[in-house]
Amino acid sequence: MTPELRPTDDLTTDQRHELIASMKPEDAEPVPELHEVDVPDDLREQIETAMSRYPQLRSASIPALWAVQRHHGWCSPEGIRQAAAVMGLTPGYLQSVASFYDLFHTTAQGRHQVLVCHNISCWMRGADELLEAFCDAAGVSHADAEHGGATSADGEFYVKGFECLGACEMAPMASIDEIYVGPLEAGDAKTAIDQARAGDEVLPDKALGKRPAAGGPEPEPDPRVAEAERG
């Protein structure tokens, strides 16, 4: 049977110590038997495909957790147990991997994901105001979004101040449902949230895919490059 999972954030230090002392290695859940776990067919297929692509099966842990998160919306205990059964690993192991990485959610999250970069280059160009505008538009607490991410009461939006997303040329920027957009002004936040809520494409004119090289149109090739191309 699946052990009951409880958040431990509210515990006092003494309660924490007591909890740790009460845990025994033999109580850890073993590898679940595949026939005892109800694994959705498509999830099982995705995990098995991932396993077949690596020389060692354990390498498929992260692809498997991605598949779980896509299927369940987050790395839920149920989903982790399903992946563990397919991979022949303990749920505890996969949980430990999931908890290491920023993009895996070990608690339920809003349906749309808004990651607002607040690292140096975006900060210098107004990322703090942008994050605040996204929080206001989505209805989440700014302080919570800044520290670990927060979901709106209606369950629609998860907003998080994120570390450098690697798109500093379009600062300040955000990743909305896995699409990069920028440079954004605070006023764009409400538009983006409304578009996402309606299921429309978000700020299509500001999408990363539309940006040409910063240096402008293709110049005449350097003579050395031109010579090589003539062969």
Added chain:
Amino acid sequence: MASEVRLLFRNVDEPGLASIGTYRRLGGYRALERAFRELDPEDLLTELEASGLRGRGGAGFSMGKKAGFLPRGDMEKYVCCNADESEPGTFKDRELMQKNPHQLIEGCLIASLAAGARYTFIFIRGEYWEIADVLDAAVAEAYDAGLAGENILGTGVAVDLVVHRGAGAYICGEETALLDSLEGKRGNPRLKPPFPAIAGLYGGPTLINNVETLSNVPHVVSNGADWFKGFGTEESPGTKVVSVSGCVQRPGNYEIELGIPAREIIEGLAGGPPHGRAVKAWFPGGSSAPVLTADELDLPYTFEDMAEAKSMLGSGAIIVADETVSIPQLALRTARFYHHESCGKCTPCREGTNWTVKMLERVVRGEATPMDLDIISSVQDNIIGNCLCVLGDSMAMPVGSMVAKFRGEFEEAIEGARAAAPAPLDQSPMDAEALTAGSAA
């Protein structure tokens, strides 16, 4: 005024460059044919080493030498392409993969032949969802064309290419943490030695190179080492893609030859700060590099000159802060990133990044004393060199340099903040609207 020299970025905005047909029409995969049909692995290693191509991920080590460290003989060897580009300010690999994925794939396949590897993994950071989709599509095209997989070009050589998506952890850009993550574990760095060339992925010899490094490989193999050495400097041949961001009017990737003055990149290509403002500080190689000042803008942009100025060229990401940016706030922002990303394995990094953030918050709030600045400096000194990897150093170096070079501003911040009411922590210092307007022009 310097202009770009487009080699890796040649035809970068050609419609359809990401598809195999266009890439081949423009000369792509000729290097692969030459390598697989005409050259043996030892010839390739000789050519790569002779070209002087240096790693573009940050350390700048000779790519050919690194590949040559792998033991010869019949054993499972691996190539990993480090596409976990997470260093703040760096976005060159993203544009290289997004617009020209086949150039990278061709480089990966040739590197696999040189190293004798059956598998090549492209470890791409999880946040690059769109880019990973581009790579997946390109890899599938390469398989369909018989350029990857079993029996490449009918030569009997097999190389499998796997695009592996990370899940959000800066530390996985560190090569041994990358290997742990690729093995399906938490991304903690390993103790070195043994180095990955001897015992890497699954314990086998492993060659790890950055996206930009591997994207250079087809050009070296097509045109030869001597041709390649006609670009750049004697110590750093070839071109370098530089990511410029922060307080400049035209942020973006520019492909240059190393050796031109930094001023020509920052003020020439990227247009300098808006509204005629002056540069106050700049990171020459990502946020891990100690900051330089406006007085150092005329230094030639090379690995050697940046090292001599006690900083580093690193990933080639220049972040510019102009006169309106508060250096204590900048230091805090920098430190917070490394605090967040520390994997927690080594005490000096885990605790040092934490305490540095707390102390800088005190500085900004006006709760610090000038003595705290000495404590901040000493904490940085005690992190450097004392951990398994350089994540902690990557905070200690820039923060230490900011306190050393802008001490007066830290002292003023302490006094000023104390005189005023408690200030909010995160005031953005720039006129964002003006900047955005500048970049669109």
